[in-house]
Amino acid sequence: MSERLLVLVRHGQSEWNLKNLFTGWKDPDLTELGVKEASEAGRKLKAQGLVFDVAYTSVLTRAQHTLDLILGELDQKGLSTTKNLALNERDYGDLSGLNKDDARKKWGEDQVLIWRRSYDVPPPGGESLKDTLARALPYYVQEILPGVLNGKRTLVAAHGNSLRALIMVLEKLSPEGILKRELATGVPIIYRLNADSTVTSKLDLAG
Numbered sequence: 001m002s003e004r005l006l007v008l009v010r011h012g013q014s015e016w017n018l019k020n021l022f023t024g025w026k027d028p029d030l031t032e033l034g035v036k037e038a039s040e041a042g043r044k045l046k047a048q049g050l051v052f053d054v055a056y057t058s059v060l061t062r063a064q065h066t067l068d069l070i071l072g073e074l075d076q077k078g079l080s081t082t083k084n085l086a087l088n089e090r091d092y093g094d095l096s097g098l099n100k101d102d103a104r105k106k107w108g109e110d111q112v113l114i115w116r117r118s119y120d121v122p123p124p125g126g127e128s129l130k131d132t133l134a135r136a137l138p139y140y141v142q143e144i145l146p147g148v149l150n151g152k153r154t155l156v157a158a159h160g161n162s163l164r165a166l167i168m169v170l171e172k173l174s175p176e177g178i179l180k181r182e183l184a185t186g187v188p189i190i191y192r193l194n195a196d197s198t199v200t201s202k203l204d205l206a207g
C-alpha cells in the first residue's frame with residue numbers, strides 16, 4: 001500500500017527575517033544561514049530515506065530557493081514542481097517592509113501580536129490567518145491532497161503563515177491553538193495521512 005506522505009517545510013531564513021522586517025508578499029531571497037538551513041532540511045529528509053514524487057511551492061523566491069536546495073540534497077533536482085500563489089506567505093499589507101520592533105513601538109506590543117498571530121484580525125491592508133486559510137485550503141484540498149491520497153509522496157516548501165493555515169486543518173487546531181504555533185525556518189514536518197485525509201503520524205525534524 002502506498003504511504004500517503006506529506007512533508008511541509010518553511011523556507012530557510014530570509015534577508016528580511018534577518019533584518020526583522022514584515023515580509024508577506026515581498027520577495028527577499030535566503031540569507032547564507034537560510035541556504036544552510038534549507039540544505040540541512042534536505043539532508044534530514046534524505047536521512048529519513050524519503051523520496052518524493054511531486055513538490056509544491058509558492059511564487060516567492062525564498063520558498064522556491066529552499067525547495068531547490070532540498071531537492072539538490074535529495075538528488076531529485078528534476079522533480080515535477082508546481083508553483084502557486086495560493087501557497088504564498090500571508091500578505092502583510094501596509095506593514096510589509098516595516099521593522100517589527102519599530103511597529104511595536106508605534107502601535108504597542110499587544111496590537112502587533114494581534115496582527116501577527118490572531119486568527120481573524122488582518123493587518124491594515126493585508127490578510128489575516130483566516131484570509132490566508134481561505135486561499136491556501138482550497139488549493140490544498142483540490143490540488144495537493146488528491147495526489148497524496150493516491151500515493152504521490154509530496155513535498156511542500158512554503159511560508160510560516162500559509163503552512164500554519166494548513167497545519168491548523170491537519171492538526172485540527174482551534175483559533176486559540178494556532179495562536180501559539182510557531183514554525184522554525186527550514187524544519188521539515190513529516191505527516192502520514194489516513195485514507196480519509198486525517199493524520200496518522202507526525203514527525204517534526206527539529207534539532
Ligand SMILES: O=C(O)[C@@H](CO)OP(=O)(O)O
Nearest residue numbers: 021022023024089116160
Ligand atoms: O514577515 C512575515 O512575512 C512573517 C514570516 O517571517 O512574519 P510573522 O512571524 O510576523 O508571521
